[in-house]
Amino acid sequence: FLYGWCLLLVINTGTLAALAVVFSSNLAKIVPMQTEPVWATSWGVSLTVQDLIGISMIVSLAVVNHFGVRWGALFQNVSTTAKLLALGAIVVGGFFAFDADVEAPPTDAVAPPMPDLVSGMVIAAVALFWAYEGWHQLAFSAAEMKDPKRDIGRGLIIGIVVLVVTYLAVNAVYLHVIPLEEMRRYGGDADVPHAAMVRIFGGAAGSWFAALICLSVYGASNPNMLSAPRAFYAMAKDGAVPEVLTRVHSRWRTPHVAIWVQTAWAVLLLFLLKTFENLTEFVVFAALIFYALVVAGVFALRRRKPDLDRPFRCPGYPVTPLLFIAVVLFVDIRLLMQEDDRDNALKGLVIIGAVVLAWPVKQWFSARSRGVD
Numbered sequence: 467f468l469y470g471w472c473l474l475l476v477i478n479t480g481t482l483a484a485l486a487v488v489f490s491s492n493l494a495k496i497v498p499m500q501t502e503p504v505w506a507t508s509w510g511v512s513l514t515v516q517d518l519i520g521i522s523m524i525v526s527l528a529v530v531n532h533f534g535v536r537w538g539a540l541f542q543n544v545s546t547t548a549k550l551l552a553l554g555a556i557v558v559g560g561f562f563a564f565d566a567d568v569e570a571p572p573t574d575a576v577a578p579p580m581p582d583l584v585s586g587m588v589i590a591a592v593a594l595f596w597a598y599e600g601w602h603q604l605a606f607s608a609a610e611m612k613d614p615k616r617d618i619g620r621g622l623i624i625g626i627v628v629l630v631v632t633y634l635a636v637n638a639v640y641l642h643v644i645p646l647e648e649m650r651r652y653g654g655d656a657d658v659p660h661a662a663m664v665r666i667f668g669g670a671a672g673s674w675f676a677a678l679i680c681l682s683v684y685g686a687s688n689p690n691m692l693s694a695p696r697a698f699y700a701m702a703k704d705g706a707v708p709e710v711l712t713r714v715h716s717r718w719r720t721p722h723v724a725i726w727v728q729t730a731w732a733v734l735l736l737f738l739l740k741t742f743e744n745l746t747e748f749v750v751f752a753a754l755i756f757y758a759l760v761v762a763g764v765f766a767l768r769r770r771k772p773d774l775d776r777p778f779r780c781p782g783y784p785v786t787p788l789l790f791i792a793v794v795l796f797v798d799i800r801l802l803m804q805e806d807d808r809d810n811a812l813k814g815l816v817i818i819g820a821v822v823l824a825w826p827v828k829q830w831f832s833a834r835s836r837g838v839d
Contacts, residue, residue, distance in 0.1 A: 467828065469756050470701040471821040476752040476814050478694040479728055481599060482527075483736035484745035485687045486520030491742070492683070493519055495660060495676040513737065521733050523684060527691040528729040534718050535692060545685020552678040553636055556659065559666040560639030588800040589807075595797070596746045597633060599753060601626060603693050619778050695724035739810070747810035751801050752818060754794040761787045 493499075494516055503512035530537050581589065604621050608614040636659075640649065643662045652658050663675040695711075699721040702711035715722040739745050764780060764787050780786060801811040 467701075467706040467825055468818070468821055470698065470706050471824075472752050472756065472818055473694060474698060474707070474728065475731065475817050475821070477599075477749055477756075478690050479732040480735055480739075480745050480749035480752075482524055482687055482690050482728075482732040483520070483739065484596075484742055484749065485683050485690075486523045486732075486736055487516075487740075487742045487745065489523045489680055489683045489687075490516040490519040492660075492676040492679045496673050496680075511737075517736065517740070520736050523687070524691075524729055524732050524736070527684070527687055528725050530688070531691050531695070531725055532715070532718065532720060532722050534720055542685050542688050545681050545688070548678050549682035549685065552675060552682060553632055555675075556639050556662060556666070557635045560643050560662065584800065585804055588797055588804065591793075591797045592747055592750045592801070592807075595750045595754065595794075598626070598629065599749065600689070603689060615777055691725065691728070695721045695728055698724040698728070739813075744810050747801060747807050748814050751798055751811040752814040754798050755818065758791045758794045761790050 499515045499519075501514065503514050504518070506512035530541070601622060604625070605618055608618060611617050640658055640662050643665050644658065649658055652661060659679070660672050660676060664672040698707055698711045699714075701707045702709055702724075711721065711724040711727065713723040714720065735745065735748075739748060765784070767774065798811070801807045802815070
C-alpha cells in the first residue's frame with residue numbers, strides 16, 4: 467500500500483518528470499528557444515517553452531502506451547541502440563580521438579563554491595542513486611517470464627555490472643577531456659557530456675549528441691510509462707489503490723486509466739518542481755526509504771521463516787544489509803539537514819507521511835465494507 471502510493475505520487479512520476487526536463491534541455495541545444503515564461507502567475511508559478519516540451523514528451527509516451535506495448539517496445543529497442551552508440555562514441559573518441567586543441571563550448575559561469583566534504587558526498591550519492599534508480603523494475607515483469615527464479619537474479623546482476631563498467635568508462639573520459647575546475651563551471655547535468663563531445667569531435671558533434679540524448683531519454687522514459695501502470699493495476703485488484711485503476715481498454719487491452727492518471731501527476735510534478743535537481747532529490751529521498759525498508763525485511767524474513775527456500779543468499783549477512791541501511795538513512799537525514807536540499811526532501815517526506823496516515827483510514831473503510839466492526 468505505502469510503496470504503491472509513493473510509486474504513483476513520487477518515485478515513478480517524479481522520474482518521468484526529471485527525464486522530461488533532460489529531454490527538453492537537450493532539445494534546447496539543437497533548437498533555440500524562448501527562455502522567458504510564456505505564462506506566469508502573481509504567486510511565482512510559471513510555464514516556459516522547455517516546460518511545454520517536457521510535458522509534450524510525457525503525454526506522447528502516454529499516447530504510445532495507451533495503444534499497446536508493440537510500438538513502445540520497438541522504440542525502446544531503437545533508443546537503446548542510440549544510447550549505446552552515444553556512450554560508445556564518448557568512450558572510444560575520448561581515449562583515442564581526443565584533440566586537446568579543440569575548444570569546448572564557452573561558459574561564462576563562475577564555478578560554485580566547493581561544499582564541505584560530507585555535503586559533497588551526499589550530493590554525489592543522490593546522483594549515484596539516481597543513476598541506478600529503476601533497477602528493481604525488472605521484477606515487475608516476473609509474471610511474464612518463463613523462469614523468473616533464474617532470470618531476475620541473473621538479469622539484475624548482469625545489468626548492474628554492465629552499467630557500472632559503462633558509467634566508470636564514460637566518467638573517466640569526462641575527466642580526461644575536461645579539467646575538473648572547468649567542469650565545475652558547467653551548470654546543467656547535460657552540459658558536461660555535450661562539452662565533451664564538442665571537444666572530442668568538433669562543434670557539429672554537440673548537436674548530434676544532443677539529438678542522441680533526446681532519443682535515448684525518450685526511450686529510457688518508456689519503461690516507467692509501461693511497467694508502473696501494470697503495478698498500479700495489480701495493486702488496484704488488491705484494493706490498495708482506487709479500483710478505477712483496474713480498468714483495461716476494451717480494444718487495446720492496456721491499463722489506460724492508470725497510464726493517464728500517472729501522466730497527469732507527472733505533468734503536475736514537472737510544473738511545480740521544474741528543475742532536474744529538484745526532481746531527482748524528491749525521487750531519491752523517497753526511494754531510499756523504501757530501499758532501507760526492503761533490506762530491513764531480510765532480517766524479519768530470516769527470523770520469521772528461517773526454513774524458507776532461498777535461491778539467493780545475501781553475501782556478508784548481517785554486515786552487508788546493515789551497512790546498506792546505514793548509508794541510505796544517512797543520505798536521507800543529511801538531505802533533510804542541508805538547507806539547499808531540504809525543501810525537496812520535505813516534499814517527499816510529506817507525501818510519504820500522508821500515505822502512512824491514510825493507511826488506517828483505508829483499513830477502517832475496508833472493514834466497514836466487509837461488515838466488520
